[in-house]
Amino acid sequence: MAVTNVTSFGRSGLSDFLVQRVSGVVLTVYLLVIAAYLLLTPEIDYVSWKELHSGLCIRLLTVFAVLSLAAHAWIGMWGVLTDYVTVRLMGPKATLLRVFLQLGMIAVISVYVVWTVAILWGK
Amino acid sequence: MPILLYSPALKVALVQALDGVFPATVLFIFYLAPKNNAPCGFEVQLVVKDKRPVNLDIGTIQLPITAYVSILHRVSGVALFVISGLFIWMLDRSLTSEETFAALQGLLIHPLVKVVLWGMLAALAYHLVAGIRHMFMDFGIGETLEGGRLGAKLVLVIAVLLILFAGAWVWL
Numbered sequence: 463m464a465v466t467n468v469t470s471f472g473r474s475g476l477s478d479f480l481v482q483r484v485s486g487v488v489l490t491v492y493l494l495v496i497a498a499y500l501l502l503t504p505e506i507d508y509v510s511w512k513e514l515h516s517g518l519c520i521r522l523l524t525v526f527a528v529l530s531l532a533a534h535a536w537i538g539m540w541g542v543l544t545d546y547v548t549v550r551l552m553g554p555k556a557t558l559l560r561v562f563l564q565l566g567m568i569a570v571i572s573v574y575v576v577w578t579v580a581i582l583w584g585k
Numbered sequence: 586m587p588i589l590l591y592s593p594a595l596k597v598a599l600v601q602a603l604d605g606v607f608p609a610t611v612l613f614i615f616y617l618a619p620k621n622n623a624p625c626g627f628e629v630q631l632v633v634k635d636k637r638p639v640n641l642d643i644g645t646i647q648l649p650i651t652a653y654v655s656i657l658h659r660v661s662g663v664a665l666f667v668i669s670g671l672f673i674w675m676l677d678r679s680l681t682s683e684e685t686f687a688a689l690q691g692l693l694i695h696p697l698v699k700v701v702l703w704g705m706l707a708a709l710a711y712h713l714v715a716g717i718r719h720m721f722m723d724f725g726i727g728e729t730l731e732g733g734r735l736g737a738k739l740v741l742v743i744a745v746l747l748i749l750f751a752g753a754w755v756w757l
Contacts, residue, residue, distance in 0.1 A: 483719075490716075490717070500754075535665075539662075567666070570670070578676070
């Protein structure tokens with residue numbers, strides 16, 4: 463039985479490793495699509511920008527991107543917090559502080575996901 | 586190594602005597618099991634204590650280029666956690682209405698805002714390039730010492746070029 467951590471994303475380092483890569487690729491694809499649009503469109507106005515985001519393909523890509531961002535940020539921030547906000551570096555209060563920061567991080571990530579879905583379908 | 590006849594009192598006396606004579610040593614005493622009717626006893630080893638200081642002060646350690654590339658990947662990643670919120674806010678403003686779209690455009694003309702936007706894009710560009718290096722290394726490319734150093738240099742060069750390009754896009 464592998465040692466697992468209750469605050470990691472997939473409850474296993476091997477799973478987090480793969481999720482981090484897959485989400486990274488999805489985010490890269492999203493960035494390339496948006497960058498290509500911004501660079502290749504001579505004059506970006508509200509109508510063309512709105513039209514781009516009314517297509518199902520770009521909406522799904524955006525949702526995949528924000529879900530990937532959620533997983534990617536969760537795993538990345540977990541790695542950073544468990545490396546630096548530790549008892550060895552910060553003393554006995556580190557564990558409580560780290561749990562607090564991790565919960566805050568998860569809350570912010572949840573807002574990002576809900577907000578993005580609301581932008582795409584709520585307006 | 587001296588083989589001593591077994592005696593608990595002798596062991597205690599020996600530990601005290603040797604510790605007094607060699608304070609900078611660690612005493613290892615191994616019990617020797619009886620073999621072929623030979624008397625059992627202890628084997629005593631003296632090992633010099635490692636008195637070198639443990640240096641974990643990262644500020645005083647000279648780091649290789651690969652370490653800087655890795656640390657920057659972390660720093661840019663943490664920055665992007667916040668920056669993502671700003672990008673989502675921009676997406677929100679740009680899609681809510683024609684007025685908010687125009688307001689966002691007006692805001693992005695401001696020179697200070699351009700610097701902030703450039704910084705946001707710089708963190709994104711750097712994190713992307715360093716992340717792609719990780720993927721190459723996952724496939725076994727650039728895993729040697731020299732390959733790692735070359736990869737780190739390539740990340741810095743490509744990231745700088747991308748960041749310059751982003752700056753040109755923001756200001757021109």
